[in-house]
Amino acid sequence: MQRRDFMKKAGAGSLALGAGLTGSGAAQAGPKYKWKMVTTWPKNFPGLGTAANKLAALIGEMSGGRMRVKVYGAGELVPAFEIFDAVSRGTAEIGHGAAYYWKGKSEAAQFFSTVPFGLTAQEMNAWLYYGDGLELWTELYDGFGLVPAPAGNTGVQMGGWFNKEINSLADLDGLKMRIPGLGGEILRRAGGLPVNLPGGELFVSLQKGVIDATEWVGPYNDLAFGLYKAAKYYYYPGFHEPGTTLEAMINKAALSSLPKDLQSIVLNACKVVNQDLLSEYTARNPIALETLLNNHKVDLRRYPDDVIKELYRLAQEVLTELAGRDPFSKKVYASYSLFLKQARTWSDISELAYLKARDQA
């Protein structure tokens, strides 16, 4: 069966069950709305994949079983990087991924996941829900028949695993590193060779010397991949991903066809998962970090100050160019930059000043 045909039938079928059937809930035999969720993560992948499972379970639970969402891991229904198109066309009603994967659709999409030297998780949520963030994101995805919703956050990530010491910007020259997106573009300008590889290939690539370095997520996910066995140094902070927002993308027609209460349940379940995943990472990263440091004697390193400064400068170059590429990117960049400027002034005397004070003791 051609994907397009299959998709049309699946899309229609899953909604037909619910057509005209609002109202009476628990008394009915089975779910009235059966949705498919496609994801960019390996099925059940800790954190990222389990957050998708949780989103599906929550929708089922809050709807009293009127809705059931079946989760597909990457490649089970469509390949990881085809979920945007799949949900746009209706092959699945909902997808779980991260907006920076869709920069091929619009460069501006990257602002809705994470930006090097940009907003932290807490600031990002503030921009999305109380700034223009989600409104702009909605405007972008609307062109593809999709409704976006923040649905998870990793918090500040780690810089990555290196087999070369980074003592100055010169050490990035010729460095072959797995670092996708805007972070990769910054590395390229520093003379490095950014490559993209799926998570599952990182360990072997690092061990065989195909790459000199790789970033992934943070201690919790990095420990699970055993990356400490294939690299000498573990660098921080993850300047390139200071609080990556994951997304749910929902087929707009499918969402609209739901009764109002179920629409609210779907969107609020995304909000719950958005907070929940950040809490999970914030709780599990410290424990994994302890294991990495104490049991595996990982050599933890901070990027030197002047490297950070240079990377910051390059990041501004990359972002300014990105904003210049099309009017929508310009609009998003303007909103994001202003919010970041204000958020920094506040963070300096709240979060940052507090964390410094707590550490003085």
Next chain:
Amino acid sequence: MQRRDFMKKAGAGSLALGAGLTGSGAAQAGPKYKWKMVTTWPKNFPGLGTAANKLAALIGEMSGGRMRVKVYGAGELVPAFEIFDAVSRGTAEIGHGAAYYWKGKSEAAQFFSTVPFGLTAQEMNAWLYYGDGLELWTELYDGFGLVPAPAGNTGVQMGGWFNKEINSLADLDGLKMRIPGLGGEILRRAGGLPVNLPGGELFVSLQKGVIDATEWVGPYNDLAFGLYKAAKYYYYPGFHEPGTTLEAMINKAALSSLPKDLQSIVLNACKVVNQDLLSEYTARNPIALETLLNNHKVDLRRYPDDVIKELYRLAQEVLTELAGRDPFSKKVYASYSLFLKQARTWSDISELAYLKARDQA
């Protein structure tokens, strides 16, 4: 009518409507479950009070109108500091406040709102949802027939408004300051005179010199009270409230009497509001701060390093004594302290290291 009688009738009546009536929703004429929400906040108070309104609205929306929650401001049904007892007895089915108000019930309650030099909002959520936090809190409130749920967070607060410069610990000697809870106890040990006053009295008290200083929340709420007109200096960081969790307390019998889907909706609506309020403060504080600094020329000051160090030392004294008072407080303190220790190691190389790096540029 005696409060006790009124409460019993109200409690019974509001649930009787729903008895035996699960199932069919939108077709029904009115809500089947009518709940009352009592709060410790003035009705519609920006942030704190509007979060309670939002919680009520969300429950109505996700339940498709099967449930309606009517919100009462402080003093409308019961006084602010009687809501715990009121919900415990069933006068209202749900309350919105902050756990440190109930230290008279158990000293340990304070750990579930905020602790001086303790967890930030993000870390607090991690402890509550993925550590032992919410489990311990549930154990405590169960003794009062209540189910707790985190339902809002202010983020890092400000140190407060002062009419005296704080250059050394000696400047706290004799300082009359409105600062409740554990922060107040720390001030007392530094020779100060902590007092508690409702928010609405802060401006006049400060202006008339009844107090020398007051803390409140942060720029967004402080600007609204006009505190800048009555004080010379605005100190940071709010070491005493680094991420205050607000709470919903739910009458356990009322919650149990709901069908499973509505139980899930109530608890998940709390989660949504928990994240939402933090986003609101994180978005609005920077804008209010800008107004305070640019339009009102507020004199922003950081607590000196050695004052911070001394306050930290006193905080540890206060907490150790608190933990020694009863076995449950000891258990909660042990869980909180271990989590904080691990969280700090991780924050140092993630949030703190990142915010420092972002600021180097």
